[in-house]
Amino acid sequence: MAKRKLIGCVALLLLCFLVAGCWDRRELQDRNFVLAVAIDMADDGLKLGIDPKEALKVREEETFVQPDGRKRYRLSLQLLKFSSGEAGKDEAKTYAISNTGESFFEMVRDMLGQSSKSLWFEHLQVIIISEAVLRQTGLAEIVDFFKRDSEMRSRIKVYVTPGTARSLIEYQPPSKEAGGMFLADLIRLHSRNNHIAGARTDLGYTVQYLDLRSNVLLPRIEIADKVVKLGGSAVFKKDKFIGYVDGYAIAGLKFMYGTEESAIVATECPDHPGHQMAFELFRDDTKLIPHVEGDTIYFTVDINMYGNLGEIQGDISQDDTLDPQYIHRLEIAFAEEIKQNVLYADRVFRKEMQVDTISRFAGKLKAYEPETWAKVQDQWDEIYPMIPIIISVNVTIQKVGSHK
Incomplete structure (x- = not known):
């Protein structure tokens, strides 16, 4: 009996050696951490503030062969830039890559042709959707990929902008922090700012309201002359975008x-x-x-x-x-x-x-x-x-x- 117990203990110890360690371990520098996502219409890829011919060339390089459907969206990802301690203080902490297509999943996978490392979404902070996109399709269709992917987190912030979404993820905060972190943190103190609709506006609650066929409010974000500001709200009737309300209306709603x-x-x-x-x-x-x-x-x-x-x-x-x-x-x-x-x-x-x-x-x-x-x-x-x-x-x- 004692011999059997001894053999059993030895077997368990040997088994521990076989299963110990992180079998799927990857070093930080072997991943590209996605901090922010911007969703625009595909035609917005031409509005780059550069020569139209050069802009068209950039757009053609971003895209891929799509046998069915049409190129509707331009998906842009903000990636964290790892740098050594010798990097300059004014060096940007992030950079952006883009792709055009219709399926967000397909666009993400095709972006591996622009990245030397795998794209990692578990640290995604914010999704910014342009008004132009929402006027063409419903909110439910836009967030479907993000609610299904297991790497996405419910606390991801969701914003709507009347301008181009990519310009916001290219923004370099004066605080020198990573852009995605800065954009997500803008809404942290919404309970102390009457003019921001911030309660229950992250991805998890947005999906919950859409599933219940409830109306949705999402914070409005804008950029003008290197100033980024949250204020007011985008209003959705079920999942259809119907317009904006100003900060004074949001304040009254919070009081109510x-x-x-x-x-x-x-x-x-x-x-x-x-x-x-x-x-x-x-x-x-x-x-x-x-x-x-x-x-x-x-x-x-x-x-x-x-x-x-x-x-x-x-x-x-x-x-x-x-x-x-x-x-x-x-x-x-x-x-x-x-x-x-x-x-x-x-x-x-x-x-x-x-x-x-x-x-x-x-x-x-x-x-x-x-x-x-x-x-x-x-x-x-x-x-x-x-x-x-x-x-x-x-x-x-x-x-x-x-x-x-």
Whole structure:
């Protein structure tokens, strides 16, 4: 019996030698790490800012023989550039390669003809899609390859640009960090910036909303004269792009849904016309509730905000920020500004675009009034723009800063 145990232990030890180690190990320098993806129309490959003949030559070199379909898209990849410690401080950390075709998978594989190493997507940070592409096809078709490939991660950021997407992945940040990392990090503090639609806009949530046939919001990104800026949002009805909304509409939407964590609200000071004051939000309690009375459906939005008096402009030498009556006048002014902001967002999304953003109102009605939802769900797109919404806002200034 003891002999059998000894033989078994030796066999297990020998087996460990056979399976030990990383059988698929590859050194970092043997991979090309893809940090960003840009998707444009194929014709955008001619807009390179160089001689048209040279641009056409570049485009021809990028492409491949495609027996079926037509060359629709230009896919560009931003690759991380490994450099020695002796490289100059101003040297670019990344470079871009492109290909034209219709199947994204086929384009990626053909790009191996431009790369001396395998393309590695597990560190992909951001996907940027041009408006021109989205006006030609649906969002679901564009992200299909990225949702199926096992190397893709759910937290990849997805942006929409009205310009050329490749120009954004060619951008060299003044911070000298890798471009894909910089572009992805732009949205990290979206909860503190009212004007950016950043919550639940990464690849995982985008695919989830598309699978549920919900509407989608994606951050809008632009570049102008070496300045990159996130602001506003691209709006999709199901997977069809229908337009953009500005940052003020996004701010109102965040107030309505209670998705902001730390926001700044600026408005005119009631005691100093022509001068601004600012309120810094610390905490909020927002309730969006559906109500059904007979055949009538309506929603109430109750917003309670608590925060700090962050700034007052104008001659305030005679003002006493410790006076409760003075503070109350400011609270009323801030509450009115927030209410007008919410009404603006409601008009833009519900009246003009007729879009229930990320199906929030439909979800609330389904949760609170399932029987009513069962009756109206097939006509929701027609009913939703006509439903009354009652908005109430209360602001409480708890602090006035470190100086009264």
